[in-house]
Amino acid sequence: MKKENKTMKAQITKLLKNKVVLITGGAGSVGSSLAKILLNYPVHSVRVFDNNEHALFKLSHSLDDPRIEPLLGDILDKDRIELALLGSDIIIHTAALKNIEITEYNPIEAINVNVNGTINLIKSVIKNKPKIFINISTDKVAESSTLYGATKQLGERLTNWAGPHIHTTKFATVRLGNIIESRGNVFEVWNEQAENKQPLTITDPRMKRYFFHMDEAIDFVLQCMLLVNKGEIFVPKMKLYKIKDLASKISKKQRITRPRQGEKLQEILITEEEKKISKERENMWIIQNYS
Numbered sequence: 001m002k003k004e005n006k007t008m009k010a011q012i013t014k015l016l017k018n019k020v021v022l023i024t025g026g027a028g029s030v031g032s033s034l035a036k037i038l039l040n041y042p043v044h045s046v047r048v049f050d051n052n053e054h055a056l057f058k059l060s061h062s063l064d065d066p067r068i069e070p071l072l073g074d075i076l077d078k079d080r081i082e083l084a085l086l087g088s089d090i091i092i093h094t095a096a097l098k099n100i101e102i103t104e105y106n107p108i109e110a111i112n113v114n115v116n117g118t119i120n121l122i123k124s125v126i127k128n129k130p131k132i133f134i135n136i137s138t139d140k141v142a143e144s145s146t147l148y149g150a151t152k153q154l155g156e157r158l159t160n161w162a163g164p165h166i167h168t169t170k171f172a173t174v175r176l177g178n179i180i181e182s183r184g185n186v187f188e189v190w191n192e193q194a195e196n197k198q199p200l201t202i203t204d205p206r207m208k209r210y211f212f213h214m215d216e217a218i219d220f221v222l223q224c225m226l227l228v229n230k231g232e233i234f235v236p237k238m239k240l241y242k243i244k245d246l247a248s249k250i251s252k253k254q255r256i257t258r259p260r261q262g263e264k265l266q267e268i269l270i271t272e273e274e275k276k277i278s279k280e281r282e283n284m285w286i287i288q289n290y291s
Contacts, residue, residue: 011042012222022047022088022130024075024121026094029182030136030217034092037218039065047071048177049084050095075117078124083120092221095134096152099184101284103148104261109144115153115158122162129168132228134221135159137175139210139269142213146262156233163231163289172228177210177238177269186243190250198253200247207259208266210238211246211251233287235270235278 021038026048032055035046049071050056056070073080075095078210085091096114097103103110118135125133137156140149156173163171176286180187190200216236224234247254259265269279278285 007071008223008226009272011087011226013229016041016043016090016223018042018044019089019091019131020044020047020085020087021090022049024091024093024117025047026071027052027059027095029086029179029214030176031092031094032059033093033181033214033218034221035059035068036063039063039067039223041078043067045069047084047088049073053189054272065157075120076112078120081120081124082279083176085124085130088128088130090132090134091121091125091130092134092136096136098138098148098156100140100148101260101263102148103151104146107147110147110151114148115154118155118158119230119267122166125162125169126166131158131169132225133162133171134225134228134276135171135173136221137173139175139177139267141175142268142271145264149262150190153212156231160231160233160289162251163229172224173231173233174221174224175233175235175269176217176220177212177236177267179214180211187246187250190247190279195255199253200251201255201257202243202247203259204265205244205256206265207243208240209243211241212236212238227286233274235274235285235287237241237285238269251279 021043023031023034026035027050035048035188038046045067051074053072056072060068060070071084097110129261135155137152139147141153141156142151144150159171159173220236274287278287
């Protein structure tokens with residue numbers, strides 16, 4: 001292990017020692033992966049907050065650690081959030097409606113969960129005063145063309161506002177690109193199609209996307225936890241892939257379909273305007289507060 005990695009791990013260990021960590025959407029792909037990694041540190045407990053009873057049971061059973069607290073609830077339920085945040089030191093907010101097609105067909109639900117749910121959490125943070133609040137966002141916010149991206153952008157702005165205005169808690173957003181192992185992504189669809197001996201569906205052979213692995217995403221979130229301060233947005237530097245090339249590693253048998261509503265040929269991680277107010281590091285941009 002490199003010296004800087006050992007130093008960072010020691011800093012994370014110190015930060016997390018005896019802490020109560022609450023993960024909203026904790027039974028989802030990112031949330032459950034975070035919960036698993038956090039158990040490698042001397043946390044007091046990890047509260048996994050989710051509205052999916054079966055997923056909570058499976059996660060709790062698979063991790064089999066007394067420090068896991070499976071909390072059934074919804075971020076739209078203000079009373080339940082109050083109880084979940086009571087005594088929590090660190091909040092990692094991963095709960096969201098994120099499927100682009102589903103959110104386009106269900107705009108009210110998407111706005112409720114992705115915007116109003118975040119507002120509920122921030123209001124509860126003001127009351128309960130945890131040390132850190134981290135909002136997990138998406139590269140779909142950069143020059144957003146979908147409802148999902150627009151709602152997550154509002155979540156970023158809310159967290160960005162809270163940073164300099166709520167002095168009892170440190171706030172930040174971590175803006176992630178696509179994660180290869182996350183549930184519901186294109187790789188899951190392709191693998192199912194390949195198993196059924198069907199052609200892999202590609203919306204456009206020119207399409208490009210940013211991808212990294214789940215362990216890279218979790219490491220980045222933990223690194224940002226050390227840097228969180230006043231509403232910054234942390235954006236990882238990721239590799240850009242041609243979708244057709246990724247599909248070809250699974251199967252050469254492919255079928256071109258039409259792009260979904262609002263879908264771009266190439267997404268970006270950070271806009272040029274955001275770069276103007278950012279600090280650049282080797283592996284990330286840190287977008288400073290808009291205020």
